[in-house]
Amino acid sequence: MSKLIELKGITKSFDGECVLNSINLYIRDGEFITLLGPSGCGKTTTLRIIGGFETADEGELYFDGHEISDVPPHKRQVNTVFQKYALFPHLNVYENIAFPLRMKKFSEEDIKTRVTDMLKMVALVGFENKSVSTLSGGQQQRVAIARALVSHPKVLLLDEPLGALDLKLRKDMQNELKTIQKAIGITFIYVTHDQEEALSMSDTVVVMADGEIQQIGTPTDIYNEPKNAFVADFIGESNIVDGIMLEDKRVRMSGHTFTCVDGGYAKNEPVDVVVRPEDVDVVKPEDGMLTGIVTNVTFKGVHYEIIVDIGGFKWMIQSTDYVAPDEKIGLFIEPDAIHIMKKSKYSGMFGDYSSFSDEIDQLSDADTAEEF
Ligand SMILES: Nc1ncnc2c1ncn2[C@@H]1O[C@H](COP(=O)(O)OP(=O)(O)OP(=O)(O)O)[C@@H](O)[C@H]1O
Ligand SMILES: [Mg+2]
Numbered sequence: 001m002s003k004l005i006e007l008k009g010i011t012k013s014f015d016g017e018c019v020l021n022s023i024n025l026y027i028r029d030g031e032f033i034t035l036l037g038p039s040g041c042g043k044t045t046t047l048r049i050i051g052g053f054e055t056a057d058e059g060e061l062y063f064d065g066h067e068i069s070d071v072p073p074h075k076r077q078v079n080t081v082f083q084k085y086a087l088f089p090h091l092n093v094y095e096n097i098a099f100p101l102r103m104k105k106f107s108e109e110d111i112k113t114r115v116t117d118m119l120k121m122v123a124l125v126g127f128e129n130k131s132v133s134t135l136s137g138g139q140q141q142r143v144a145i146a147r148a149l150v151s152h153p154k155v156l157l158l159d160e161p162l163g164a165l166d167l168k169l170r171k172d173m174q175n176e177l178k179t180i181q182k183a184i185g186i187t188f189i190y191v192t193h194d195q196e197e198a199l200s201m202s203d204t205v206v207v208m209a210d211g212e213i214q215q216i217g218t219p220t221d222i223y224n225e226p227k228n229a230f231v232a233d234f235i236g237e238s239n240i241v242d243g244i245m246l247e248d249k250r251v252r253m254s255g256h257t258f259t260c261v262d263g264g265y266a267k268n269e270p271v272d273v274v275v276r277p278e279d280v281d282v283v284k285p286e287d288g289m290l291t292g293i294v295t296n297v298t299f300k301g302v303h304y305e306i307i308v309d310i311g312g313f314k315w316m317i318q319s320t321d322y323v324a325p326d327e328k329i330g331l332f333i334e335p336d337a338i339h340i341m342k343k344s345k346y347s348g349m350f351g352d353y354s355s356f357s358d359e360i361d362q363l364s365d366a367d368t369a370e371e372f
Protein backbone atom coordinates (compact mmCIF):
# COMPACT_ATOMS: atom_id res chain seq x y z
CA MET A 1 0.00 0.00 0.00
CA SER A 2 1.41 3.37 -1.00
CA LYS A 3 1.15 6.63 0.96
CA LEU A 4 -2.04 8.41 -0.07
CA ILE A 5 -2.15 11.20 2.47
CA GLU A 6 0.70 12.65 4.46
CA LEU A 7 0.68 15.22 7.26
CA LYS A 8 4.06 16.82 7.97
CA GLY A 9 4.52 19.02 11.03
CA ILE A 10 0.86 20.05 11.14
CA THR A 11 0.38 22.60 13.92
CA LYS A 12 -2.79 24.47 14.83
CA SER A 13 -3.76 26.92 17.56
CA PHE A 14 -7.13 28.41 18.46
CA ASP A 15 -7.12 31.66 20.46
CA GLY A 16 -3.45 31.19 21.35
CA GLU A 17 -4.04 27.62 22.59
CA CYS A 18 -2.04 24.97 20.74
CA VAL A 19 -4.46 22.14 19.88
CA LEU A 20 -2.25 20.26 17.40
CA ASN A 21 1.48 20.18 17.98
CA SER A 22 3.51 19.07 14.96
CA ILE A 23 1.48 16.10 13.78
CA ASN A 24 3.39 13.72 11.50
CA LEU A 25 1.37 10.93 10.00
CA TYR A 26 0.88 9.11 6.72
CA ILE A 27 -2.13 7.15 5.58
CA ARG A 28 -1.86 4.39 3.01
CA ASP A 29 -4.21 3.76 0.13
CA GLY A 30 -6.97 1.38 1.26
CA GLU A 31 -6.10 1.61 4.94
CA PHE A 32 -8.63 1.76 7.78
CA ILE A 33 -6.91 4.15 10.16
CA THR A 34 -8.43 5.43 13.40
CA LEU A 35 -7.60 8.53 15.41
CA LEU A 36 -8.26 7.59 19.02
CA GLY A 37 -8.01 9.78 22.08
CA PRO A 38 -9.89 11.57 24.85
CA SER A 39 -12.22 14.50 24.27
CA GLY A 40 -10.43 17.66 23.18
CA CYS A 41 -7.19 15.96 22.08
CA GLY A 42 -7.50 17.28 18.51
CA LYS A 43 -9.08 14.42 16.54
CA THR A 44 -11.80 16.45 14.84
CA THR A 45 -9.39 19.29 14.11
CA THR A 46 -7.02 16.82 12.38
CA LEU A 47 -9.90 15.44 10.31
CA ARG A 48 -11.12 18.94 9.40
CA ILE A 49 -7.63 19.87 8.19
CA ILE A 50 -7.54 16.76 5.97
CA GLY A 51 -11.04 17.56 4.68
CA GLY A 52 -10.12 21.19 3.99
CA PHE A 53 -12.57 22.74 6.46
CA GLU A 54 -9.72 24.10 8.59
CA THR A 55 -6.27 25.39 7.66
CA ALA A 56 -3.15 24.47 9.61
CA ASP A 57 -0.94 27.29 10.97
CA GLU A 58 2.18 25.36 10.06
CA GLY A 59 3.06 22.18 8.22
CA GLU A 60 2.20 20.49 4.95
CA LEU A 61 -0.58 18.22 3.79
CA TYR A 62 -0.01 15.93 0.82
CA PHE A 63 -2.50 13.93 -1.23
CA ASP A 64 -1.01 11.50 -3.74
CA GLY A 65 2.28 13.39 -3.51
CA HIS A 66 0.77 16.88 -4.09
CA GLU A 67 0.56 19.62 -1.47
CA ILE A 68 -3.18 20.36 -1.09
CA SER A 69 -3.39 22.90 1.74
CA ASP A 70 -4.80 25.47 -0.70
CA VAL A 71 -7.24 23.10 -2.43
CA PRO A 72 -10.85 23.78 -1.36
CA PRO A 73 -12.85 20.91 0.25
CA HIS A 74 -15.04 20.12 -2.76
CA LYS A 75 -11.97 19.68 -4.97
CA ARG A 76 -10.35 17.13 -2.63
CA GLN A 77 -11.10 13.46 -3.28
CA VAL A 78 -12.34 13.22 0.26
CA ASN A 79 -15.86 13.03 1.74
CA THR A 80 -16.96 13.30 5.34
CA VAL A 81 -19.57 11.52 7.48
CA PHE A 82 -20.29 13.55 10.59
CA GLN A 83 -21.66 12.40 13.91
CA LYS A 84 -24.88 14.28 13.18
CA TYR A 85 -25.75 12.91 9.79
CA ALA A 86 -26.98 16.21 8.31
CA LEU A 87 -29.46 14.55 5.95
CA PHE A 88 -31.90 16.73 4.01
CA PRO A 89 -35.20 16.28 5.87
CA HIS A 90 -37.37 17.34 2.92
CA LEU A 91 -35.82 14.76 0.56
CA ASN A 92 -36.54 11.02 0.54
CA VAL A 93 -33.86 8.34 0.88
CA TYR A 94 -33.22 8.10 -2.87
CA GLU A 95 -32.84 11.86 -3.32
CA ASN A 96 -30.61 12.22 -0.26
CA ILE A 97 -28.19 9.70 -1.73
CA ALA A 98 -28.53 11.15 -5.25
CA PHE A 99 -27.84 14.70 -4.08
CA PRO A 100 -24.04 14.87 -4.62
CA LEU A 101 -24.46 13.41 -8.12
CA ARG A 102 -27.13 15.96 -9.03
CA MET A 103 -24.77 18.71 -7.90
CA LYS A 104 -22.19 17.28 -10.28
CA LYS A 105 -24.77 17.11 -13.10
CA PHE A 106 -24.70 13.34 -13.57
CA SER A 107 -27.23 11.91 -16.04
CA GLU A 108 -30.49 10.47 -14.64
CA GLU A 109 -29.40 7.02 -15.79
CA ASP A 110 -25.99 7.16 -14.07
CA ILE A 111 -27.64 8.46 -10.93
CA LYS A 112 -30.06 5.54 -10.91
CA THR A 113 -27.26 2.99 -11.35
CA ARG A 114 -25.10 4.45 -8.61
CA VAL A 115 -27.89 5.06 -6.10
CA THR A 116 -29.20 1.52 -6.63
CA ASP A 117 -25.70 0.14 -5.98
CA MET A 118 -25.45 2.18 -2.80
CA LEU A 119 -28.89 1.10 -1.57
CA LYS A 120 -27.78 -2.51 -1.94
CA MET A 121 -24.50 -1.87 -0.17
CA VAL A 122 -26.09 -0.30 2.88
CA ALA A 123 -29.05 -2.72 2.87
CA LEU A 124 -31.75 -0.13 2.25
CA VAL A 125 -33.34 -1.54 -0.91
CA GLY A 126 -37.08 -0.82 -0.71
CA PHE A 127 -36.56 2.37 1.34
CA GLU A 128 -36.07 4.65 -1.71
CA ASN A 129 -39.27 6.64 -1.28
CA LYS A 130 -39.31 6.87 2.49
CA SER A 131 -38.85 10.20 4.14
CA VAL A 132 -35.55 10.22 6.06
CA SER A 133 -37.25 11.63 9.13
CA THR A 134 -39.20 8.34 9.54
CA LEU A 135 -36.00 6.26 9.65
CA SER A 136 -34.29 4.88 12.74
CA GLY A 137 -30.89 6.24 13.79
CA GLY A 138 -29.08 3.28 12.24
CA GLN A 139 -30.97 3.64 8.96
CA GLN A 140 -30.26 7.37 8.81
CA GLN A 141 -26.61 6.62 9.40
CA ARG A 142 -26.62 4.22 6.47
CA VAL A 143 -28.15 6.89 4.22
CA ALA A 144 -25.40 9.28 5.30
CA ILE A 145 -22.74 6.69 4.47
CA ALA A 146 -24.32 5.92 1.09
CA ARG A 147 -24.49 9.64 0.29
CA ALA A 148 -20.81 10.05 1.18
CA LEU A 149 -19.76 7.07 -0.94
CA VAL A 150 -21.94 7.62 -4.01
CA SER A 151 -19.52 10.01 -5.68
CA HIS A 152 -16.72 7.43 -5.27
CA PRO A 153 -14.30 9.45 -3.14
CA LYS A 154 -10.82 8.01 -2.58
CA VAL A 155 -11.06 8.70 1.12
CA LEU A 156 -13.90 8.76 3.60
CA LEU A 157 -13.50 10.75 6.80
CA LEU A 158 -15.76 9.54 9.60
CA ASP A 159 -16.05 11.62 12.76
CA GLU A 160 -17.57 9.46 15.53
CA PRO A 161 -20.17 8.25 13.01
CA LEU A 162 -21.72 5.77 15.46
CA GLY A 163 -21.72 8.03 18.50
CA ALA A 164 -25.48 8.60 18.46
CA LEU A 165 -26.42 4.91 18.26
CA ASP A 166 -27.15 2.55 21.13
CA LEU A 167 -24.64 -0.17 21.94
CA LYS A 168 -26.23 -3.06 20.03
CA LEU A 169 -26.76 -1.04 16.86
CA ARG A 170 -23.28 0.37 17.20
CA LYS A 171 -21.78 -3.13 17.14
CA ASP A 172 -23.82 -4.09 14.07
CA MET A 173 -22.84 -0.91 12.26
CA GLN A 174 -19.16 -1.43 13.16
CA ASN A 175 -19.25 -4.73 11.30
CA GLU A 176 -21.16 -3.24 8.37
CA LEU A 177 -18.76 -0.33 8.00
CA LYS A 178 -15.79 -2.65 8.05
CA THR A 179 -17.41 -4.87 5.43
CA ILE A 180 -18.21 -1.89 3.16
CA GLN A 181 -14.68 -0.54 3.51
CA LYS A 182 -13.18 -3.92 2.56
CA ALA A 183 -15.65 -4.46 -0.29
CA ILE A 184 -14.85 -1.20 -2.07
CA GLY A 185 -11.22 -0.97 -0.96
CA ILE A 186 -11.50 2.69 0.00
CA THR A 187 -9.38 4.51 2.61
CA PHE A 188 -11.22 5.23 5.87
CA ILE A 189 -9.98 7.81 8.36
CA TYR A 190 -12.12 7.16 11.40
CA VAL A 191 -12.37 9.15 14.63
CA THR A 192 -13.52 7.72 17.93
CA HIS A 193 -12.84 7.98 21.63
CA ASP A 194 -13.97 4.37 22.10
CA GLN A 195 -10.88 2.19 22.36
CA GLU A 196 -12.75 -1.07 21.79
CA GLU A 197 -14.22 0.29 18.56
CA ALA A 198 -10.77 1.44 17.44
CA LEU A 199 -9.09 -1.88 18.20
CA SER A 200 -11.75 -4.04 16.57
CA MET A 201 -12.14 -2.07 13.32
CA SER A 202 -8.79 -0.60 12.35
CA ASP A 203 -5.71 -1.66 10.43
CA THR A 204 -3.83 1.15 12.16
CA VAL A 205 -4.59 3.07 15.34
CA VAL A 206 -3.22 6.55 16.07
CA VAL A 207 -3.43 7.33 19.79
CA MET A 208 -3.60 11.07 20.47
CA ALA A 209 -3.46 13.12 23.68
CA ASP A 210 -2.97 16.82 24.29
CA GLY A 211 -2.64 17.63 20.58
CA GLU A 212 0.19 15.15 20.07
CA ILE A 213 0.45 11.68 18.61
CA GLN A 214 1.42 9.27 21.38
CA GLN A 215 1.68 6.12 19.28
CA ILE A 216 0.89 4.76 15.82
CA GLY A 217 0.55 1.02 15.34
CA THR A 218 -1.60 -2.00 14.66
CA PRO A 219 -4.24 -2.76 17.29
CA THR A 220 -2.09 -5.59 18.68
CA ASP A 221 1.02 -3.35 18.83
CA ILE A 222 -0.88 -0.67 20.66
CA TYR A 223 -2.31 -3.16 23.16
CA ASN A 224 0.77 -5.32 23.69
CA GLU A 225 3.53 -2.74 23.31
CA PRO A 226 2.16 0.60 24.56
CA LYS A 227 4.80 3.33 24.24
CA ASN A 228 4.04 5.22 27.41
CA ALA A 229 1.82 5.32 30.50
CA PHE A 230 -0.87 7.31 28.70
CA VAL A 231 -1.34 4.69 25.98
CA ALA A 232 -1.14 1.80 28.45
CA ASP A 233 -3.82 3.39 30.60
CA PHE A 234 -6.09 4.52 27.76
CA ILE A 235 -6.13 1.14 26.01
CA GLY A 236 -7.54 -1.61 28.20
CA GLU A 237 -6.81 -2.12 31.88
CA SER A 238 -3.23 -1.81 33.11
CA ASN A 239 -1.22 -1.95 36.26
CA ILE A 240 1.52 0.63 35.76
CA VAL A 241 4.28 0.34 38.35
CA ASP A 242 7.53 2.26 38.90
CA GLY A 243 10.51 0.08 38.10
CA ILE A 244 14.28 0.12 37.76
CA MET A 245 15.91 -1.63 34.81
CA LEU A 246 18.85 -3.35 36.56
CA GLU A 247 20.21 -4.61 33.24
CA ASP A 248 18.73 -6.05 30.03
CA LYS A 249 15.88 -8.44 30.88
CA ARG A 250 15.97 -7.76 34.62
CA VAL A 251 13.63 -5.25 36.23
CA ARG A 252 13.06 -4.47 39.89
CA MET A 253 9.60 -3.40 41.02
CA SER A 254 7.45 -3.71 44.13
CA GLY A 255 10.47 -5.07 46.05
CA HIS A 256 11.11 -8.05 43.77
CA THR A 257 13.44 -8.62 40.81
CA PHE A 258 11.64 -9.96 37.74
CA THR A 259 12.92 -11.50 34.55
CA CYS A 260 11.42 -9.76 31.53
CA VAL A 261 11.99 -9.78 27.77
CA ASP A 262 12.88 -6.12 27.14
CA GLY A 263 16.31 -4.56 26.86
CA GLY A 264 18.12 -1.52 25.54
CA TYR A 265 17.81 0.62 28.65
CA ALA A 266 20.63 2.22 30.64
CA LYS A 267 21.84 0.41 33.75
CA ASN A 268 19.49 1.28 36.65
CA GLU A 269 17.27 3.41 34.40
CA PRO A 270 13.94 4.28 36.03
CA VAL A 271 11.09 2.93 33.87
CA ASP A 272 7.34 2.42 33.89
CA VAL A 273 6.35 -1.24 33.98
CA VAL A 274 2.96 -2.34 32.68
CA VAL A 275 1.31 -5.62 33.52
CA ARG A 276 -2.16 -6.42 32.16
CA PRO A 277 -4.68 -7.81 34.68
CA GLU A 278 -5.26 -10.97 32.62
CA ASP A 279 -1.53 -11.78 32.63
CA VAL A 280 -1.18 -12.21 36.40
CA ASP A 281 -1.61 -15.69 37.92
CA VAL A 282 -2.99 -16.06 41.43
CA VAL A 283 -0.97 -18.58 43.45
CA LYS A 284 -0.43 -19.55 47.11
CA PRO A 285 1.32 -16.76 49.04
CA GLU A 286 4.47 -18.89 49.49
CA ASP A 287 4.70 -19.48 45.72
CA GLY A 288 4.18 -15.82 44.77
CA MET A 289 6.74 -13.40 43.39
CA LEU A 290 4.64 -10.76 45.13
CA THR A 291 2.09 -11.11 47.90
CA GLY A 292 -0.87 -8.93 48.68
CA ILE A 293 -4.22 -8.65 50.39
CA VAL A 294 -7.43 -8.83 48.37
CA THR A 295 -9.49 -5.69 48.90
CA ASN A 296 -12.28 -6.09 46.36
CA VAL A 297 -13.75 -8.88 44.20
CA THR A 298 -16.28 -8.36 41.41
CA PHE A 299 -17.84 -11.14 39.33
CA LYS A 300 -17.69 -10.18 35.64
CA GLY A 301 -19.18 -13.26 34.00
CA VAL A 302 -16.04 -14.61 32.29
CA HIS A 303 -13.75 -13.85 35.23
CA TYR A 304 -13.45 -12.19 38.61
CA GLU A 305 -11.95 -8.75 38.78
CA ILE A 306 -9.79 -8.70 41.87
CA ILE A 307 -8.15 -5.68 43.48
CA VAL A 308 -5.05 -6.56 45.48
CA ASP A 309 -3.11 -4.27 47.80
CA ILE A 310 0.61 -4.84 47.33
CA GLY A 311 2.54 -2.61 49.70
CA GLY A 312 -0.03 0.18 49.37
CA PHE A 313 -0.28 0.01 45.55
CA LYS A 314 -3.53 -1.49 44.30
CA TRP A 315 -3.25 -3.95 41.40
CA MET A 316 -6.09 -5.24 39.27
CA ILE A 317 -6.07 -8.92 38.43
CA GLN A 318 -8.53 -10.91 36.34
CA SER A 319 -8.87 -14.54 37.30
CA THR A 320 -11.38 -17.33 36.73
CA ASP A 321 -10.64 -18.63 40.25
CA TYR A 322 -12.49 -17.03 43.12
CA VAL A 323 -10.54 -15.49 45.98
CA ALA A 324 -12.15 -14.01 49.08
CA PRO A 325 -11.84 -10.40 50.22
CA ASP A 326 -9.14 -9.95 52.93
CA GLU A 327 -7.40 -13.15 51.76
CA LYS A 328 -3.61 -13.09 51.38
CA ILE A 329 -2.61 -14.26 47.90
CA GLY A 330 0.54 -14.69 45.86
CA LEU A 331 1.05 -13.27 42.35
CA PHE A 332 3.05 -14.96 39.62
CA ILE A 333 4.01 -13.07 36.45
CA GLU A 334 5.66 -14.65 33.40
CA PRO A 335 8.55 -12.70 31.77
CA ASP A 336 6.60 -11.96 28.58
CA ALA A 337 3.72 -10.46 30.60
CA ILE A 338 6.01 -7.68 31.79
CA HIS A 339 6.23 -4.75 29.41
CA ILE A 340 8.78 -1.98 29.98
CA MET A 341 8.16 1.63 28.93
CA LYS A 342 10.33 4.75 28.98
CA LYS A 343 9.44 7.36 31.58
CA SER A 344 7.29 10.14 30.07
CA LYS A 345 5.36 13.19 31.12
CA TYR A 346 2.48 10.80 31.87
CA SER A 347 4.51 8.73 34.39
CA GLY A 348 2.85 8.52 37.78
CA MET A 349 -0.48 9.82 36.49
CA PHE A 350 -2.13 6.43 35.96
CA GLY A 351 -1.93 2.79 36.85
CA ASP A 352 -3.07 2.39 40.45
CA TYR A 353 -6.54 1.02 41.17
CA SER A 354 -6.90 2.59 44.63
CA SER A 355 -9.93 4.65 43.64
CA PHE A 356 -11.43 1.69 41.82
CA SER A 357 -14.39 0.91 44.08
CA ASP A 358 -15.49 4.57 43.99
CA GLU A 359 -15.22 4.52 40.22
CA ILE A 360 -17.45 1.45 39.98
CA ASP A 361 -20.11 3.12 42.12
CA GLN A 362 -20.04 6.26 40.00
CA LEU A 363 -20.16 4.30 36.77
CA SER A 364 -23.12 2.19 37.81
CA ASP A 365 -24.94 5.33 38.97
CA ALA A 366 -24.34 6.91 35.57
CA ASP A 367 -25.55 3.76 33.77
CA THR A 368 -28.74 3.73 35.77
CA ALA A 369 -29.31 7.43 35.18
CA GLU A 370 -28.96 6.92 31.43
CA GLU A 371 -31.41 4.07 31.28
CA PHE A 372 -34.27 6.02 32.80
N1 LIG B 1 -13.13 26.50 15.86
C1 LIG B 1 -12.57 26.44 17.07
N2 LIG B 1 -12.35 27.54 17.81
C2 LIG B 1 -11.78 27.49 19.02
N3 LIG B 1 -11.35 26.35 19.60
C3 LIG B 1 -11.53 25.21 18.92
C4 LIG B 1 -12.16 25.17 17.63
N4 LIG B 1 -12.20 23.89 17.19
C5 LIG B 1 -11.63 23.15 18.18
N5 LIG B 1 -11.24 23.93 19.21
C6 LIG B 1 -10.54 23.46 20.43
O1 LIG B 1 -9.49 22.61 20.03
C7 LIG B 1 -9.34 21.51 20.90
C8 LIG B 1 -9.40 20.23 20.11
O2 LIG B 1 -10.72 20.09 19.60
P1 LIG B 1 -11.18 18.85 18.71
O3 LIG B 1 -12.58 19.14 18.33
O4 LIG B 1 -10.21 18.62 17.63
O5 LIG B 1 -11.11 17.67 19.76
P2 LIG B 1 -11.62 16.17 19.64
O6 LIG B 1 -10.44 15.32 19.91
O7 LIG B 1 -12.34 15.98 18.36
O8 LIG B 1 -12.61 16.04 20.88
P3 LIG B 1 -14.05 15.30 21.02
O9 LIG B 1 -13.74 13.85 21.32
O10 LIG B 1 -14.66 15.98 22.20
O11 LIG B 1 -14.82 15.51 19.75
C9 LIG B 1 -10.42 21.66 21.95
O12 LIG B 1 -9.85 22.25 23.08
C10 LIG B 1 -11.43 22.58 21.30
O13 LIG B 1 -12.12 23.32 22.26
MG1 LIG C 1 -14.34 15.61 17.90
